[in-house]
Amino acid sequence: MGKxxxxxxxxxxxxxxxxxxxxxxxxxRYDVSxxxxxxxxDRVSRTGxxxxxxxxxxxxxxxxxxxxxxxxxxxxxxxDITMPELAAKLKAExxxxxxxxxxxxxxxxAGLSFKKNTAGHRGRARGRAPGA
Numbered sequence: 661m662g663k664x665x666x667x668x669x670x671x672x673x674x675x676x677x678x679x680x681x682x683x684x685x686x687x688x689r690y691d692v693s694x695x696x697x698x699x700x701x702d703r704v705s706r707t708g709x710x711x712x713x714x715x716x717x718x719x720x721x722x723x724x725x726x727x728x729x730x731x732x733x734x735x736x737x738x739x740d741i742t743m744p745e746l747a748a749k750l751k752a753e754x755x756x757x758x759x760x761x762x763x764x765x766x767x768x769x770a771g772l773s774f775k776k777n778t779a780g781h782r783g784r785a786r787g788r789a790p791g792a
Contacts, residue, residue, distance in 0.1 A: 664712035664715070665692065665696065665712070667710065667711065667712075669690060669692070670700060670710040670711075670712070671710055672690060673686050673687070673690050673692065673696075673697055673700055674700060674701065674704055674710050676689060676690070677697065677700075677701050683697040683698050683701050684697065684698075722766075723756060723758070724756070724758055724762065724763070724766045727750065727754055727756060728766060728770060730750075730753075730754065731746065731750070731763065731766065731767065731770075732767075732770060732772075734746060734749060735767065735772065742760075743760030743761070743763050743764050744760050746760070746763050747759065747760050747763055750763070
């Protein structure tokens, strides 16, 4: 996702439009697209501000958010459950399909950490030499 134009540039383009110049002429003067100038003028007329709109999705959404407590309870009840097993249980009990990686991200965000082996280190692929 691109970065919005600076508020300074937005205010200069809007001031040019308010002084009587066309939107396209203001766009040419400040070397921005005509679409930007048109949308900026529309935004200012609707909201009264040249501030850019917030980008991205609002936090806390997603299809797994309503099921977070159930996921946490299942992980607490069976601490060695794998992500594919958790995905299958979610599908069976809540009829919600989720990829194991999505479940992992949700659980990490909720404060759960990666599983460790009994020595307290992360698991290592077989056959690799230490430090390789």
